[in-house]
Amino acid sequence: xxxxxxxxxxxxxxxxxxxxxxxxxxxxxxxxxxxxxxxxxxxxxxxxxxxxxxxxxxxxxxxxxxxxxxxxxxxxxxx
Numbered sequence: 001x002x003x004x005x006x007x008x009x010x011x012x013x014x015x016x017x018x019x020x021x022x023x024x025x026x027x028x029x030x031x032x033x034x035x036x037x038x039x040x041x042x043x044x045x046x047x048x049x050x051x052x053x054x055x056x057x058x059x060x061x062x063x064x065x066x067x068x069x070x071x072x073x074x075x076x077x078x079x
Contacts, residue, residue: 033073
């Protein structure tokens with residue numbers, strides 16, 4: 001068993017850590033923009049609806065936040 005126990009026993013802590021991972025992803029997207037990258041492809045399986053509870057997924061909506069960061073920082077996605 002991996003992080004599933006944490007999802008069950010400490011959902012608030014798990015959501016916090018996933019949010020921090022998301023913040024790091026935002027920093028990476030912004031750094032890539034500064035380096036001249038024009039797009040970002042992401043596969044973040046730690047924040048998908050089949051892993052998180054419906055309540056945690058709705059509260060975090062990390063994929064939407066990552067998408068928003070990509071739109072703000074990628075010329076290809078702003079068109």
